[in-house]
Amino acid sequence: MIAYIIRRIILTIPLLLGVSVLSFGIVQLAPGDPTALMMDNPGISQEDREAFLEEQGLNDPVHVQYVRWLGDIVTGDFGESLIYQGTPVTELIMARLPNTLLLMVVSALLAIVVAIPFGIVSARKPYSLTDYTVTTASFLGMATPNFWFGLVLIMLLSVHLGWFPSGGVATLNEPFSLLDRIHHLILPAIVLATAETASLTRYTRSSMLDVLDQDYIRTARAKGFKQRKVVYKHGLRNGLIPVLTLIGLMLPTFIGGSVVTEKIFNWPGIGLLFIDATFQRDYPMIMAITMISATLVIIGNLIADILYAIFDPRIEY
Amino acid sequence: MASLLNIENLKTYFFQKKHVVPAVDGVDLKLNKGETVALVGESGSGKSMTSLSIMGLVPKPGGEIVDGKIMLEDINLTELSEDDMCKVRGKEISMIFQEPMTSLNPVLTIGEQLVEVITYHQGVNRASAVEKAIELLQIVGFSRAEEIIRDYPHRLSGGMRQRVMIAMAMSCNPKLLIADEPTTALDVTIQAQILELLKNLTKEFDTSILLITHDLGVVSELAERVIVMYAGEIVEEAPIDEIFDEPYHPYTEGLIKSVPTLTGEIERLYSIKGNVPSPDSLPKGCRFASRCNKVFGRCLEEKPQLKSISNSRSVRCFLYDDEEEVE
Ligand SMILES: Nc1ncnc2c1ncn2[C@@H]1O[C@H](COP(=O)(O)OP(=O)(O)OP(=O)(O)O)[C@@H](O)[C@H]1O
Numbered sequence: 001m002i003a004y005i006i007r008r009i010i011l012t013i014p015l016l017l018g019v020s021v022l023s024f025g026i027v028q029l030a031p032g033d034p035t036a037l038m039m040d041n042p043g044i045s046q047e048d049r050e051a052f053l054e055e056q057g058l059n060d061p062v063h064v065q066y067v068r069w070l071g072d073i074v075t076g077d078f079g080e081s082l083i084y085q086g087t088p089v090t091e092l093i094m095a096r097l098p099n100t101l102l103l104m105v106v107s108a109l110l111a112i113v114v115a116i117p118f119g120i121v122s123a124r125k126p127y128s129l130t131d132y133t134v135t136t137a138s139f140l141g142m143a144t145p146n147f148w149f150g151l152v153l154i155m156l157l158s159v160h161l162g163w164f165p166s167g168g169v170a171t172l173n174e175p176f177s178l179l180d181r182i183h184h185l186i187l188p189a190i191v192l193a194t195a196e197t198a199s200l201t202r203y204t205r206s207s208m209l210d211v212l213d214q215d216y217i218r219t220a221r222a223k224g225f226k227q228r229k230v231v232y233k234h235g236l237r238n239g240l241i242p243v244l245t246l247i248g249l250m251l252p253t254f255i256g257g258s259v260v261t262e263k264i265f266n267w268p269g270i271g272l273l274f275i276d277a278t279f280q281r282d283y284p285m286i287m288a289i290t291m292i293s294a295t296l297v298i299i300g301n302l303i304a305d306i307l308y309a310i311f312d313p314r315i316e317y
Numbered sequence: 318m319a320s321l322l323n324i325e326n327l328k329t330y331f332f333q334k335k336h337v338v339p340a341v342d343g344v345d346l347k348l349n350k351g352e353t354v355a356l357v358g359e360s361g362s363g364k365s366m367t368s369l370s371i372m373g374l375v376p377k378p379g380g381e382i383v384d385g386k387i388m389l390e391d392i393n394l395t396e397l398s399e400d401d402m403c404k405v406r407g408k409e410i411s412m413i414f415q416e417p418m419t420s421l422n423p424v425l426t427i428g429e430q431l432v433e434v435i436t437y438h439q440g441v442n443r444a445s446a447v448e449k450a451i452e453l454l455q456i457v458g459f460s461r462a463e464e465i466i467r468d469y470p471h472r473l474s475g476g477m478r479q480r481v482m483i484a485m486a487m488s489c490n491p492k493l494l495i496a497d498e499p500t501t502a503l504d505v506t507i508q509a510q511i512l513e514l515l516k517n518l519t520k521e522f523d524t525s526i527l528l529i530t531h532d533l534g535v536v537s538e539l540a541e542r543v544i545v546m547y548a549g550e551i552v553e554e555a556p557i558d559e560i561f562d563e564p565y566h567p568y569t570e571g572l573i574k575s576v577p578t579l580t581g582e583i584e585r586l587y588s589i590k591g592n593v594p595s596p597d598s599l600p601k602g603c604r605f606a607s608r609c610n611k612v613f614g615r616c617l618e619e620k621p622q623l624k625s626i627s628n629s630r631s632v633r634c635f636l637y638d639d640e641e642e643v644e
C-alpha cells in the first residue's frame with residue numbers, strides 16, 4: 001500500500017509537467033499582455049512599457065520563458081506578481097487559500113451529508129413518491145447554473161429578506177466571531193454544493209439500486225435479517241464504494257464552481273484572485289493557481305483510489 | 318413419517334402492467350421430516366418462485382402470493398408478519414442458491430458472514446459464534462477453517478463458496494433446506510462433492526431438503542421423491558425408484574429421455590419440441606398439449622387435474638383418467 005502510494009506520487013510529476021506546458025502555452029496564446037491596463041494610465045509612456053516587458057523577460061521566446069519559469073518553480077519560487085508589483089505570488093495565494101479551502105470543504109461535506117441519505121432513501125423505494133421527489137429535485141439541482149442560483153439567493157434571502165449577508169467572509173471592521181463567519185459561509189456553500197449534491201444523489205441512488213439487486217442481498221434476506229440490516233450492513237458498504245470515487249473526482253468541478261461562486265459572493269479566495277489575474281494577464285499568478293489546482297485534483301484522485309482500496313477488499317496492490 | 322412442510326393450493330402471481338403471470342398456479346406439496354424431495358422442470362416452470370414463496374421472499378413489487386397455505390409443522394407461513402418471518406428464515410428454513418460466485422457479500426469476511434447469522438438467531442456471544450463458525454467450516458470440508466474465516470469471498474473458488482453457503486445455511490440447524498440448483502454453476506467433479514456433502518449433512522442434522530434442479534442426474538443422487546413442475550403446476554409426483562423406469566406423464570418421459578447417458582454411444586440427444594407456453598397466454602386445455610406426442614382431442618378442450626394413481630404416485634394427464642387406460 002505504502003509502495004503503491006509512493007509510486008502514484010512519483011507518477012504525478014510527469015502529469016504536472018504536462019499540465020504546466022499546456023497551460024503555459026495557452027496563457028501565452030491569449031491576446032494582450034500585462035501592460036494593457038497600464039496603458040490606460042496617461043503617466044506611463046510607450047517606452048516605460050517596453051522597458052517593463054524587457055525587464056520581466058516577456059519579450060523572450062515562449063520556450064525560454066517556460067524553462068526559466070520551470071527552473072524557478074523547482075526551487076519553490078513561483079515568481080512575483082506582475083500586477084501587485086514585487087509581491088511574491090505565493091504570499092498572495094497563501095493569504096487567500098484558506099478561504100477557498102474552507103468553502104470547498106464545507107460544500108463537499110454538505111453535498112455528502114445531504115446526497116447519500118437521499119440517494120439511499122430513493123433506492124430503497126424506487127419509483128415511489130419520495131423517489132420521484134428526490135429525482136426531480138436532483139435534476140433541478142443539476143440543471144441550475146450556479147451563478148444564476150447564487151444571484152437568486154442573494155436577491156431573495158439577502159436583499160429582500162435580509163437574512164444573510166450578500167458577500168464577503170465576515171462583517172467588516174468587527175472582531176472575529178464564529179457565528180458571523182458561519183453566517184457568511186452558508187449561502188456560498190449552498191450554491192457551490194448544489195450541483196454536486198444533485199449528481200451525488202443520483203449516483204448514490206443508482207449505485208444502491210444496483211447493489212440491492214445483487215445475489216448477496218438475497219442471501220442476507222434469506223438469513224432472516226430485517227430490511228434495515230440488509231440495506232445498511234450488506235448494501236451500504238458495497239453501494240458506497242463507487243460513490244467514494246466520485247467524491248474524489250468532484251474536485252475539478254468544485255474548483256471550477258468555486259471560481260464562479262467566489263466572484264458572485266465576493267469571497268476573497270483564490271478563485272477571485274484567479275479571475276483578476278486572468279483579466280490582467282498576470283502570468284506568474286495564473287500559472288501558480290493552475291498548478292495548485294492541478295495538484296489538488298491529483299490529490300483528490302489519489303485519495304479516492306486509497307479509499308477504494310480500504311473499502312473494497314477485492315482491490316490488492 | 319411426520320410431515321414437515323405442507324403446501325396447499327399455492328398461487329404466486331406477478332402483476333404486470335398488461336397482464337398477470339401465474340408463476341406458481343395451484344401447487345400442492347408435502348415434505349416429511351428428514352426427507353429429500355426434488356422439484357424438477359424446465360426453465361420458467363415456477364420452481365424458484367415456489368421456493369421463494371416458502372421463504373417469503375417473492376420479489377416485490379409485482380410478485381404476490383395470492384392464495385394458498387404454506388404450513389411449516391403447524392404454522393401457516395403465509396400468515397406470518399414480516400418480523401415473524403424473519404425469525405423463520407435462516408433458522409427454521411434456510412436456502413442456498415445457484416450462483417455461489419455472487420451469493421456471498423464481497424466486502425465481508427467469510428467469518429463475519431457466518432458469525433452474523435449465528436449470533437442473530439441463536440443469541441450467543443461472538444466468541445462462541447466464531448467457534449461454531451470454524452466448526453461448521455470444518456464440517457463442510459475446509460481443513461484450514463481458522464484461516465478461511467478471515468478470508469474474503471473473492472479468494473475462494475466456486476465450489477468453496479458453495480460450501481460456505483451450505484455452512485451458513487446449516488448453521489442454525491434448519492428443519493428445511495431449500496437448495497435452488499445448488500450445483501448447476503459448478504463443474505462435474507465439484508458437483509459430485511457438493512451433492513455428497515448435502516447427503517451427509519441431511520443425515521447428520523436430520524434436515525429435510527427441497528432440491529430444485531433441472532438435472533435429473535442430480536435428482537437420482539439425492540432425492541427420495543420427485544415432483545415434476547410444468548408451467549406453474551405440478552404434473553407428476555413419484556418415488557425416485559419408479560419415475561425413471563416408468564414415468565407416467567409424457568412431459569416426464571421427455572425430460573428423462575433428454576438426459577445424456579454415459580453409455581458411450583453417440584446418440585442424438587432427445588429434446589422436447591417447442592417451448593414452455595408463456596405464462597400470460599396459457600391454453601384452455603392441458604398446458605403441455607402443444608408439445609405432447611400423445612395429445613388427443615380432450616387435451617385441447619379440458620384442463621386435466623392432478624390425480625392420485627396409487628398412494629405414492631399422482632399425475633396430471635387424461636391418459637390416466639380411466640382405469641383401463643393405465644398400462
Ligand atoms: N420478477 C418477475 N416478474 C415477472 N415475472 C417473473 C419474475 N420472476 C419470475 N417470473 C416468471 O415466473 C415464472 C417462473 O419463474 P421461476 O424463476 O420460478 O422459474 P424456474 O422454474 O425457477 O426456472 P429456472 O430453471 O430458469 O430457474 C417465469 O415464467 C417467469 O417469467
Ligand SMILES: [Mg+2]
Pocket residue numbers: 364365366497
Ligand atoms: Mg430458478
